Amino acid sequence: MRNTMFFRKTALNVLLAGAAAIGAGASAMAQTHGGTLNVILNPEPPILMLGLNQQTPTQIVGGKIYESLLTYDFKLNxxxxxxxxxxxSPDGLTYTFELQEGVTWHDGKPFGADDVLFSLKEYLPEVHAxxxxxxxxxxxxxxxxxxTVVITLKEPYSPFINAFEVSSAPIVPAHIYKGTDFRNNPANQTxxxxxxxxxxxxQRGRFVLLERNDKYWRPNLPYLDKIYFQVIPDANSRLVALESGSVQVASFGDIDFAFLPQIKANPQLEVTTxxxxxxxxxxxxxxxxxxKPLDDARFRQAIQYAIDRKFIAERIFFGAARPATGPVSSVTRFYDDKLPRYDYDPxxxxxxxxxxxxxxxxxGKRASIKLLGLPYGDTWNKVSEYVKNSLSKVGVAVVLESTDAGSWARRYSNWEFDSVVEYLYQYSDPALGVDRTYRSDNIHKGGYGxxxxxxxxxxxxxxLVAAAKEVDPLKRQQLYSQAYGQVAKDAPTAWLVELAFPTITNKKVKNVTTSAIGVAESFATTYIEK
Known part of the structure; x- marks a missing residue:
């Protein structure tokens, strides 16, 4: 009876949420139309096709071009x-989606259920891990x-309703991709x-330009005429551009975290996490x-003990991060603060x-490993340098490697590394964003994430398989504590920090952050105050 009531309540909640979102869009009609927004894009993405690449820069641009069935508010509803x-359905097995009317693709072709079926049945299972x-x-x-699209599950899968954010399940045009080589379709470039x-x-190395979709399905939206995503490789130049007003939005690690106090003191700028x-x-x-020697759990545990996460959070991210205690972030459901952890102890x-x-x-050298750094700016370079210095103190020599974003994704996906700095999204539930890193049935060479x-x-x-199927939250917690308690002991990765990124905007720009997916959201209601 408890599970039946849970799913009935879920059905009511999602219907109300859908109605509320449509109403919110209608109430925003009085906002200012027109204008060009300039957004920092760092680093330059290898591709804009969100189905093929889910790195942060691709999400930031692709989230304005593509959409999925759902988005999520700040409470993840x-x-x-x-x-x-x-x-x-009451048994948690059947999800029925009623699609918006009057939606067209950017080339003028009508959108409908066939596009959703193609995306979910053919396209995404092939290219999106x-x-x-x-x-x-x-x-x-x-x-x-x-x-109308009806999805029937094999068994209850509790987080399924959270699987339809735009980077998780972008809907792509069947009339362009069906029957083609998805990865090499020329449409990926446009x-x-x-x-x-x-x-x-x-213009590679300079900017990506998006323009207003005059036939967008939401009435009177978007407000902006154009968005320029400005590629600015140099950290100091990004800071100058933001403070001078030549760009109006920065996010994630665009601005060196050391400058956050300076940014917060600027009366022209706003900061939100x-x-x-x-x-x-x-x-x-x-x-x-x-x-070798990374195949030995003792070596991996030694790396964990050699890293001072508090130092990284406070001295590299200047408080815009928290020390990670294990594989599950403290903001993700089913986090357990009682699992084994690795406090700094050389x-x-x-x-x-x-x-x-x-x-x-x-x-004094005991072993040597290579570390592929994350090519997302100076802050991440400092993380790599810190790790190198810390491991050297326990006799592990680290050879730093660097590359561009595209090559980094290729090497990471193809296992071409000893060790690699990364940050992954946990997508609100372990089954959506954590399990993928540790389940052995998700070992796929060439697959990102x-x-x-x-x-x-x-x-x-x-x-992990049992937890994903379980609908009772208490039983799910027990299963996740069991699974991730063992993961903590095995130390398959070295956890660093939970990131609390800042989004920095010029105060004249409104509605940049409107949902739980932040700057990867559509910007449909973003406007510039005149």
């Missing part, structure tokens, strides 16, 4: 997007009308979506278990290395 309403995992729980996807802004131009609730960004060092690190027989040579370390623990697999 689903809101209407391409789906105007939705219901969940995270979507593939979520859709693996689906028994069937059918249309019962031109604007993306076509249903969003409020259309792709206009990309809202808009990152859905992502639950969690930074770590991915460790390749196929490479003596324990040395003891573990001694136990392995890794004795220091004449120069998969189990790239090669970690395998069958007991962990079984517990």
């Amino acid at each position: 689903p809101q209407a997007s391409l789906a105007k309403s939705w219901t969940v 995270r979507a593939r995992n979520n859709l693996s729980h689906v028994a069937s996807i059918e249309k019962t009308g031109p604007l 993306p076509i979506g249903t969003g409020p802004f259309k792709f206009k131009e990309w 809202q808009g990152y609730e859905f992502t639950g960004s969690h930074a770590a060092i991915e460790l390749n278990h196929r490479t 003596k324990k690190a040395i003891a573990l290395l001694d136990e392995m027989g890794l004795k220091p040579d004449a120069n 998969t189990n790239t370390s090669g970690y395998v623990n069958k007991d962990v697999d079984a517990a």
Whole structure:
């Protein structure tokens, strides 16, 4: 009876949420139309096709071009997007989505249920690792009308309603992609979506230009005429551009965190950490278990003990991060603060290395590994330098490697690293954003955001599979504590910090952060005060 009542309540809540979102859009009609917004884009993305790449820069641009069935408010409740309403059956197995009317693709072709079926049944399972995992729980996807889609699950999958954010399940045009080589389709270079802004131009190394979609399905939106995403590689130049007003929006790590006090004191600028609730960004060092001595849990544990996470949070991110205590972020559901953790203790690190027989040579070196840095600016370079310095103190020499964003994604996806600095989104629920890193059935070479370390623990697999199916929150908590307690002991990755990114805007720009996906949102209601 409890589960039946839960799903009835869920069905009512999502219907009300859908109605509220549509009403909110209608009430915003009095805002100012026109104007050009300039947004920092750092680093330059390798591609704008959101289905093929989900790195942050691609999300920031692609979220204005593409849409999914839903979006999410700051409390992670689903809101209407391409789906105007939705219901969940009492047994939690059937999801019925009623789609918006009058939606067209940017090339003028009509949008409908066939596009949703193609995206969810053919396109995303092939190219999108995270979507593939979520859709693996689906028994069937059918249309019962031109604007009605019914998804039936094999078994209850509690987080399924949270699987339809735009980067998690972007809907793509069937008339362009069906029957083609998805990864090499020429349309990937000139993306076509249903969003409020259309792709206009990309001058590589300079900017990406989007222009207003005059036939957008939401009446009187968007407000802006154009958005320029300005590619500014130099950190100091980004700061100058923001303070001078030549760009009006910065986010994530665009501005060196050391300048946050200066930014907060500027009367022309506003800073918020809202808009990152859905992502639950969690930074770590991915460790390749196929490479010695990283295949030994004792070596991985030694790395954990050698890193002072409090130092990273306070001295590199200047308070815009919290020390990570394990694989699950404290803002993600089913976090357990009682799991084993690795407080900073170099003596324990040395003891573990001694136990392995890794004795220091004449120069104090016990082992050497390579570390591929994250190419997202000076802050991340400092993280790599700090890790190198910390590990050297326990006798582990670190050779730093650097590359551009596109090559980084390729090497990360293809396991071409000893260790690599990354941060992944946890998407509000372990089944959506955490499990993918540790389940052995998600080891897919060439897949971004998969189990790239090669970690395998069958007991962990079984517990994670059971937790994803379980609908009782208390039982889910028990299963996740069991699974991630074992993951903590195995130390497959070295957890660093939970990121609380700032979004910085010129005070004349309004409605930049309107949902839990922040600057990756559509910007349909963003406007410039005149």
